[in-house]
Amino acid sequence: MSQKPTILFWVVAIVSLLWNLLGCWNYILQQDPLVVANMSEVYQFIIENRPTWATAAFAVSVFGGAVGSILLLLRRKTATVLFTLSLLGSTAITYFTYRVIGLDPATVSAFIMAFAMLLFSKISERREWIN
16 A cells, blocks of 8 residues: 655655756757757767767666656656666766766766665655555
């Protein structure tokens, strides 16, 4: 039997969805050369030199996180699987970015969020807020 989630659960799930939707929007914008041309030289360099596997990792990270957030809002255990994929994608893109320019605050914050959401989904499972 599932337990009733706290207000904190709903706040975290909504913030997670908004965060990941912003990540999806960022991914989509980076596919437009005109948008990339208006970015800083550092980000232009990263995007223009990013290998296919790193671009795929970025997509898995943000779209996996968005779907995981929706599943969390629907109180489904499968959210944990999507957050795991999101963390794996985030780990790969963080590795790539670190190798190219060193620590990047945006990439590190995305990694921390992916890690936090995986932990939160596991806590939600244990507390039976998701089933």
